[in-house]
Amino acid sequence: xxxxxxxxxxxxVYVDKLFGTGMAAKQASxxxxxxxxxxxxxxxxxxxxxxxxxxxxxxxxxxxxxIQEMISYxxxxxxxxxxxxxxxxxxxxxxxxxxxxxxxxxxxxxxxSNAIWNYxxxxxxxLTHDWYWTxxxxxxxxxxxxxxxxxxxxxxxxxxxESFSTSVKNLLLEQDYLVIILNSPNHNPTGYSISxxxxxxxxxxxxxxxxxxxxxxxxxxxxxYIDYTSNPIQARSFMKKFSDLPSNILxxxxxxxxxxxxxxxxxxxxxIGVSSDKTVIEEFENxxxxxxxxxxSNVNRGCxxxxxxxxxxxxxxxxxxxxxxxxNTLIKxxxxxxxxxxKRVDLKVLPYYSGFFITISCKNxxxxxxxxxxxxxxxxxxSMGIRIAACSVPSTQMYGxxxxxxxxx
Ligand SMILES: Cc1ncc(COP(=O)(O)O)c(C=O)c1O
Numbered sequence: 354x355x356x357x358x359x360x361x362x363x364x365x366v367y368v369d370k371l372f373g374t375g376m377a378a379k380q381a382s383x384x385x386x387x388x389x390x391x392x393x394x395x396x397x398x399x400x401x402x403x404x405x406x407x408x409x410x411x412x413x414x415x416x417x418x419x420i421q422e423m424i425s426y427x428x429x430x431x432x433x434x435x436x437x438x439x440x441x442x443x444x445x446x447x448x449x450x451x452x453x454x455x456x457x458x459x460x461x462x463x464x465x466s467n468a469i470w471n472y473x474x475x476x477x478x479x480l481t482h483d484w485y486w487t488x489x490x491x492x493x494x495x496x497x498x499x500x501x502x503x504x505x506x507x508x509x510x511x512x513x514x515e516s517f518s519t520s521v522k523n524l525l526l527e528q529d530y531l532v533i534i535l536n537s538p539n540h541n542p543t544g545y546s547i548s549x550x551x552x553x554x555x556x557x558x559x560x561x562x563x564x565x566x567x568x569x570x571x572x573x574x575x576x577x578y579i580d581y582t583s584n585p586i587q588a589r590s591f592m593k594k595f596s597d598l599p600s601n602i603l604x605x606x607x608x609x610x611x612x613x614x615x616x617x618x619x620x621x622x623x624x625i626g627v628s629s630d631k632t633v634i635e636e637f638e639n640x641x642x643x644x645x646x647x648x649x650s651n652v653n654r655g656c657x658x659x660x661x662x663x664x665x666x667x668x669x670x671x672x673x674x675x676x677x678x679x680x681n682t683l684i685k686x687x688x689x690x691x692x693x694x695x696k697r698v699d700l701k702v703l704p705y706y707s708g709f710f711i712t713i714s715c716k717n718x719x720x721x722x723x724x725x726x727x728x729x730x731x732x733x734x735x736s737m738g739i740r741i742a743a744c745s746v747p748s749t750q751m752y753g754x755x756x757x758x759x760x761x762x
Pocket of ligand 1: 396459460461462463486536541575577608609610611617621622
């Protein structure tokens with residue numbers, strides 16, 4: 354086959370299985386009627402009529418924003434008031450005692466990608482858990498990195514420290530820069546959250562390793578779903594632990610407005626760096642800014658301005674938080690319906706704390722998914738299981754779902 358792309362780009366094909374499933378679900382809804390189709394594939398919040406929702410205050414602010422504010426360019430690093438708000442939102446009451454800087458990014462995905470690019474070499478291996486958001490692989494492949502996984506869960510269905518520790522140690526023997534991505538709380542796809550005790554253990558491993566080496570360890574904490582915990586204030590308490598770490602450990606947070614502010618397609622987020630060393634954090638800010646300039650120049654001004662406005666007005670912030678809480682409760686109710694039934698029919702579900710998704714580990718996920726499609730149920734087939742989007746399945750459709758999945762498996 355003739356190819357005209359440069360060698361590094363040859364053979365690239367993006368197969369978006371999830372998008373395909375979503376399209377098939379929409380088609381089925383048109384054909385058979387919305388009420389007869391269960392679309393559990395979509396990672397966005399819908400109300401119980403199946404309509405995608407936007408937090409009302411977010412909508413109001415966007416609709417009343419002066420057009421110039423929406424369409425103007427913004428500084429590459431991001432609007433300063435947005436960066437301040439992103440930092441405030443990320444840490445809440447648990448800001449670490451460290452130097453902290455933020456650089457705007459095209460969503461959480463852009464933040465993760467920028468961290469990988471600047472804190473690992475081409476050819477390096479990035480570490481994450483075995484259940485993970487698949488774009489991590491795409492980002493690694495596209496930037497000439499490899500992705501290696503450790504087991505997220507042990508037999509007790511808790512964070513697998515042993516697997517994590519072994520992987521960290523092995524990779525540090527192989528390369529000078531190690532980027533580790535941990536997605537918590539409300540991990541996608543399982544809904545698992547790393548406990549504070551587990552964070553202590555994770556940090557102990559990293560800090561011990563950092564003492565034995567001059568190599569750089571960069572932690573990327575992917576907090577895309579942090580606002581959908583039972584207690585979003587308390588969910589941030591682990592962040593205080595990133596105070597006074599050795600200077601060869603850089604902690605970064607991938608902040609995203611996609612889920613927390615229902616601004617999915619507005620592509621607004623930030624990479625937030627935390628370091629005990631002023632030069633390290635200044636370097637972080639500089640290199641991240643250059644990567645942003647090269648990749649997308651600057652990000653959506655209107656959406657950055659929206660966050661700044663919300664954080665500049667306590668009453669707006671309170672409103673947004675309570676609007677989000679309403680949907681958080683709705684997701685929780687739906688998840689509970691599913692989990693209670695799963696327990697009744699003995700369907701093993703991976704540990705779900707809260708968040709958008711629930712995952713069932715199974716063999717041949719594609720076959721299971723196809724069997725469910727025959728019953729007009731659309732789930733996300735993963736490599737080791739299937740994922741149910743509690744964020745988008747109306748409560749009435751949650752009843753009976755666990756039983757049907759159990760039968761399909
Ligand atoms: C685990 C995880 N991380 C990060 C993101 C980032 O999303 P975005 O790039 O839209 O901010 C998502 C979105 O689905 C996600 O599921």
